[in-house]
Amino acid sequence: MQSSLxxxxxxxxxxxxLTDNDSLQQYGKDWTNNYSIxxxxxxxxxxxxxxxxxxRWANKNQVALVPSGGRTGLSGGAVASNHELVVAFDKMNQxxxxxxxxxxxxxxAGVITEQLQQFAMxxxxxxxxxxxxxxxxxxxGNIATNAGGIKVIRYGLTRDWVMGLTVVTGKGDIxxxxxxxxxxxxxxxxxxxxxxxxxxxxxxxxxxxKLTRQPTSLTVLLLAIPELEKVxxxxxxxxxxxxxxxxxxxxDKAMEKVMKHHNLPRPVESEAPFYCLLEFDATSEEIIERAxxxxxxxxxxxxxxxxxxxxxxxxxxxxxKYREYISETISSRKPYKNDIAVTPDKVSDFLHKVDSIVSxxxxxxxxxxxxxxxxxxxxxxxxxxxxxxxxxxxxxxxxVNPLIFSxxxxxxxxxxxxxxxxxxxxxxxxxxxxxxxxxxxxxxxLAFDPNNIMNPGKVF
Amino acid sequence: MQSSLxxxxxxxxxxxxLTDNDSLQQYGKDWTNNYSIxxxxxxxxxxxxxxxxxxRWANKNQVALVPSGGRTGLSGGAVASNHELVVAFDKMNQxxxxxxxxxxxxxxAGVITEQLQQFAMxxxxxxxxxxxxxxxxxxxGNIATNAGGIKVIRYGLTRDWVMGLTVVTGKGDIxxxxxxxxxxxxxxxxxxxxxxxxxxxxxxxxxxxKLTRQPTSLTVLLLAIPELEKVxxxxxxxxxxxxxxxxxxxxDKAMEKVMKHHNLPRPVESEAPFYCLLEFDATSEEIIERAxxxxxxxxxxxxxxxxxxxxxxxxxxxxxKYREYISETISSRKPYKNDIAVTPDKVSDFLHKVDSIVSxxxxxxxxxxxxxxxxxxxxxxxxxxxxxxxxxxxxxxxxVNPLIFSxxxxxxxxxxxxxxxxxxxxxxxxxxxxxxxxxxxxxxxLAFDPNNIMNPGKVF
Numbered sequence: 001m002q003s004s005l006x007x008x009x010x011x012x013x014x015x016x017x018l019t020d021n022d023s024l025q026q027y028g029k030d031w032t033n034n035y036s037i038x039x040x041x042x043x044x045x046x047x048x049x050x051x052x053x054x055x056r057w058a059n060k061n062q063v064a065l066v067p068s069g070g071r072t073g074l075s076g077g078a079v080a081s082n083h084e085l086v087v088a089f090d091k092m093n094q095x096x097x098x099x100x101x102x103x104x105x106x107x108x109a110g111v112i113t114e115q116l117q118q119f120a121m122x123x124x125x126x127x128x129x130x131x132x133x134x135x136x137x138x139x140x141g142n143i144a145t146n147a148g149g150i151k152v153i154r155y156g157l158t159r160d161w162v163m164g165l166t167v168v169t170g171k172g173d174i175x176x177x178x179x180x181x182x183x184x185x186x187x188x189x190x191x192x193x194x195x196x197x198x199x200x201x202x203x204x205x206x207x208x209x210k211l212t213r214q215p216t217s218l219t220v221l222l223l224a225i226p227e228l229e230k231v232x233x234x235x236x237x238x239x240x241x242x243x244x245x246x247x248x249x250x251x252d253k254a255m256e257k258v259m260k261h262h263n264l265p266r267p268v269e270s271e272a273p274f275y276c277l278l279e280f281d282a283t284s285e286e287i288i289e290r291a292x293x294x295x296x297x298x299x300x301x302x303x304x305x306x307x308x309x310x311x312x313x314x315x316x317x318x319x320x321k322y323r324e325y326i327s328e329t330i331s332s333r334k335p336y337k338n339d340i341a342v343t344p345d346k347v348s349d350f351l352h353k354v355d356s357i358v359s360x361x362x363x364x365x366x367x368x369x370x371x372x373x374x375x376x377x378x379x380x381x382x383x384x385x386x387x388x389x390x391x392x393x394x395x396x397x398x399x400v401n402p403l404i405f406s407x408x409x410x411x412x413x414x415x416x417x418x419x420x421x422x423x424x425x426x427x428x429x430x431x432x433x434x435x436x437x438x439x440x441x442x443x444x445x446l447a448f449d450p451n452n453i454m455n456p457g458k459v460f
Numbered sequence: 461m462q463s464s465l466x467x468x469x470x471x472x473x474x475x476x477x478l479t480d481n482d483s484l485q486q487y488g489k490d491w492t493n494n495y496s497i498x499x500x501x502x503x504x505x506x507x508x509x510x511x512x513x514x515x516r517w518a519n520k521n522q523v524a525l526v527p528s529g530g531r532t533g534l535s536g537g538a539v540a541s542n543h544e545l546v547v548a549f550d551k552m553n554q555x556x557x558x559x560x561x562x563x564x565x566x567x568x569a570g571v572i573t574e575q576l577q578q579f580a581m582x583x584x585x586x587x588x589x590x591x592x593x594x595x596x597x598x599x600x601g602n603i604a605t606n607a608g609g610i611k612v613i614r615y616g617l618t619r620d621w622v623m624g625l626t627v628v629t630g631k632g633d634i635x636x637x638x639x640x641x642x643x644x645x646x647x648x649x650x651x652x653x654x655x656x657x658x659x660x661x662x663x664x665x666x667x668x669x670k671l672t673r674q675p676t677s678l679t680v681l682l683l684a685i686p687e688l689e690k691v692x693x694x695x696x697x698x699x700x701x702x703x704x705x706x707x708x709x710x711x712d713k714a715m716e717k718v719m720k721h722h723n724l725p726r727p728v729e730s731e732a733p734f735y736c737l738l739e740f741d742a743t744s745e746e747i748i749e750r751a752x753x754x755x756x757x758x759x760x761x762x763x764x765x766x767x768x769x770x771x772x773x774x775x776x777x778x779x780x781k782y783r784e785y786i787s788e789t790i791s792s793r794k795p796y797k798n799d800i801a802v803t804p805d806k807v808s809d810f811l812h813k814v815d816s817i818v819s820x821x822x823x824x825x826x827x828x829x830x831x832x833x834x835x836x837x838x839x840x841x842x843x844x845x846x847x848x849x850x851x852x853x854x855x856x857x858x859x860v861n862p863l864i865f866s867x868x869x870x871x872x873x874x875x876x877x878x879x880x881x882x883x884x885x886x887x888x889x890x891x892x893x894x895x896x897x898x899x900x901x902x903x904x905x906l907a908f909d910p911n912n913i914m915n916p917g918k919v920f
Binding site: 099100103148160173182184185187195196197232236243283284286341414418419436441443444 | 559703835885898
């Protein structure tokens with residue numbers, strides 16, 4: 001092994017291979033906590049060519065590789081438990097090219113999401129994919145999981161902004177996929193195959209990303225909702241007249257916890273079982289009038305109990321806190337998270353079913369709901385009773401999973417909306433993908449990574 | 461053979477298998493003219509299950525299958541020259557389901573584009589993918605070629621509207637891919653692999669399509685441009701302030717021919733080498749003011765010689781004619797068409813290079829340029845001198861192709877922007893895709909269609 005590590009060292013720049021225990025523990029995992037961490041070493045390539053050489057080395061030496069981006073994943077996709085070499089993209093963090101007329105920027109895979117957002121701002125443009133971990137997550141990881149977040153209803157997922165990719169396949173081939181073309185009908189679009197592939201076909205080393213115009217005046221409506229069934233009414237009502245940039249929801253329990261933890265006032269007069277946060281870009285007075293008129297209709301239809309609309313950017317930011325602070329507020333309770341999706345018309349039915357499954361089997365568990373309800377993506381967070389052992393709690397939640405996922409399957413939903421499969425959802429993949437689909441995915445994997453070197457054991 | 465055709469008959473409804481010569485000639489081809497047409501028979505399935513049974517029959521009897529949609533393709537992707545069974549989707553033309561709250565419609569593959577557009581209108585919604593052949597082209601064919609058209613700059617390609625697919629693979633498996641979910645991070649998104657796959661992995665039988673809000677007041681600017689270099693300036697200028705729904709261009713030669721053929725007046729005072737047609741949705745007075753201000757800046761920068769803005773829907777339609785009539789106007793001259801793309805910043809350079817290549821080798825050839833310049837997609841149409849044999853003309857154009865495609869390759873462009881590869885561009889695929897990419901595509905093909913039953917001989 002030492003001789004093969006020496007060969008690896010000769011591929012990399014000086015100080016770009018770490019084997020000390022602290023580094024192994026730090027780079028061998030993501031935000032999950034349930035897996036043992038045991039990588040062989042951590043490599044920090046600086047170029048696509050170095051990544052290709054690492055892959056060739058790995059094939060020759062039969063060493064498995066695990067990609068490591070910002071390590072903010074929640075499904076264990078970047079966990080190294082079996083003496084894999086971790087390929088960390090931290091030193092591939094350069095923005096390489098920007099073309100004003102096409103609004104396209106080419107960057108290395110290790111560029112941090114926030115760094116790209118800031119680069120866009122500096123050029124009077126906007127990179128709209130945004131989520132809680134954007135201060136640490138890397139573009140390569142975002143693409144490998146097709147990251148979503150809070151603006152999907154208006155701006156789509158990471159997939160929709162990727163105009164080109166450079167990847168290194170499991171065979172060590174470097175592929176330049178699409179290079180920024182808007183139209184290119186020349187066979188299978190392999191770029192889209194790599195987006196969301198979680199590093200099991202190859203590693204993304206560079207990406208060409210499209211930017212867009214900045215919003216001018218983001219405005220927030222926070223609405224108290226008498227019952228979840230009304231969300232569908234609201235969605236229809238507002239989407240008919242306004243292009244929403246966000247449509248989020250959270251339960252009263254989530255709101256109560258945020259208010260208490262952060263000492264925030266109740267933002268709307270009425271207490272209600274659910275709250276919706278809508279955002280839109282008020283590019284003209286007319287749009288604000290349309291929003292107000294939708295609000296009035298919502299009150300009349302009894303789809304809204306009460307609400308407040310931001311009058312300034314500062315007030316909009318204040319209202320967002322009630323949604324954005326939820327995850328951090330409950331994090332000390334180590335919630336059991338499930339990131340799931342149905343089509344938006346089925347959200348209400350599904351949520352009620354899950355609530356009754358959990359309360360039937362574990363009446364002492366507390367359920368905190370929030371998420372991107374405008375696109376059907378729910379974050380189900382289950383909190384353990386204070387007196388329960390964490391290990392027992394996890395195993396209880398894992399017993400409930402198949403019941404929840406069966407309901408999802410019946411409704412054609414997804415067991416992982418935006419967090420990927422990784423290790424966490426791998427046992428449940430068949431609830432969202434058929435046996436045949438999984439077989440075809442395995443066939444594709446074999447074509448790109450015949451020696452099963454690339455992030456083996458993840459997804460399927 | 462007769463006994464196997466009898467077995468096929470038993471799969472299909474009555475009168476759903478045609479073998480008469482007229483039908484063979486009609487259904488065995490698309491809009492191309494250069495290929496011999498020789499199908500075995502034409503099958504008209506009515507359900508996904510029937511398609512799956514046809515594929516199983518084809519595997520058993522080693523008969524190749526060719527999919528046939530609206531037969532408006534321009535690359536020979538739906539041509540049957542080798543005794544293939546043509547699977548025509550004309551009888552799978554039902555809109556099956558519509559969900560108002562998600563704005564999603566599920567339809568069979570044989571639904572005509574215009575039928576879907578009308579269905580959207582009837583529900584106060586909009587299907588924005590539009591092109592010259594939308595009166596005949598079918599949704600399944602649009603998806604199989606990832607059709608683009610005139611609104612791509614604002615609304616994207618067909619890919620961007622497909623929320624779910626039902627496909628039958630070359631093994632005869634029925635896959636339900638994604639079923640309308642907005643977020644679904646559960647392994648490779650096979651839906652995107654089938655979009656643009658030209659029927660060589662399997663056949664699309666149903667699709668779930670997203671609709672959107674209707675534009676309110678589409679407004680057209682027709683601008684005379686002193687030189688093509690200025691297009692980049694214009695694109696930057698307008699896109700900074702306005703969301704354009706179209707950005708088209710055509711040369712003076714194209715305009716002259718349309719005016720003469722359709723007896724139309726010159727729409728702008730100045731004669732110019734190029735014209736640009738810009739469209740935007742004037743949702744407020746402010747947007748019109750912004751457009752006028754961009755126009756003024758364009759005049760000052762000498763990027764615009766002169767222009768006209770529509771004041772009504774009727775006038776907008778009148779202005780569109782100068783662009784939309786081009787194809788039909790020159791069709792009697794049987795132009796040699798090349799549908800190609802570069803990134804928008806390289807359009808001007810590329811066009812000049814092609815002009816000099818053609819004029820150097822064939823000074824008597826006339827070159828007509830038009831296309832979707834806002835997304836870098838050019839339609840190069842070469843007209844033969846009146847006294848030249850058509851066969852000689854085609855062979856001369858084919859000699860020029862490698863020179864043009866070499867330039868495209870240097871610029872990272874595409875040899876087929878939106879028409880697909882089919883038979884026409886197959887000999888040139890390596891100008892846009894690397895040897896390794898083609899090998900991976902072949903590997904994927906093998907996984908989905910091991911017996912090479914599905915549209916064999918197309919693409920690669």
